[in-house]
Amino acid sequence: MLNPFKRRLSPQEELRNLLGDYELPTFSAVAQRVLEELRDPEHTSASVAKLLSTDPGLSTSLLKTVNSAAFGMRSAIDSIPQAVSLMGSSAVESLAVSVAVGRSLPQNATPDFDFRRFWLASARRATTARALAERLHPATAVQSYTAALLQDMAIPFLANSKPEQYGKVLRHWHENADDLAELEQSEFGWNHPEVARWIAEQWGLPESLTAAIAAHHDSEAPAEDCPPAVTLVSCLVEDDGDPGTERLIDITHARYGIPTDDLETLIRSSFEDADALTRLLD
8 A cells, every 4th residue: 555655755866766876967057057047037148148158069059059950040140149139038048958958968879779869859859849839839939849859858868877677668669669658657667758857857957848848748738838749749759760750740630730741841841950950969
């Protein structure tokens, strides 16, 4: 019988128990300071740009991402102050988080986890979510991009900390195309969206982004917790033969009535943008 008075573990304790000897990397100090500055109601574009510029790697990656085909800017953005001024605080926050998280993920491959394959699938979800959001709910386009890019961010940590146990689940997933979250729940009693939430909380990521990452497999999640575009693209997987596009088209057409020809064009264009974005992430 469950003890109703048993103390619930904190996210930090849950992660410590789960990852064991594997040490979660410390989130970029500059990124942390940028997030803190953006949450300050007194912040200015100049103060945010000044902080970002203290990390040349972060600022360069952010500019490359903003100027990639995935964002379709009408003219090149060539400085951090210009990016902050033109894009606004929320967009800069989302992009800074996505770049900083990408730099913090384990880079090495294990026998059952291929980092490049992971990033390609992540980039496809991000660019497709952004394109769908621009059509369905434009105000959340950047949030949808970031949440979709990072929704599987727990997987590299799990693959590195539990290569044998988690590798078995990854192999089954790749070979049978089952739902990964359901496989994890059945095998371990937790799933990667839940673990991603713990990591996001540990790093102090924005609450709205944390909620969207945690709910990306929940098609019934309220839009204020997770933009619909993010849950739609969660069916896109790491499989070049069948990356889940037909399922995405069927679900999106049934729910929102977008013609299948339009969706095919949108996905094809998004995947082309993802190829360019993957090269930046690598």
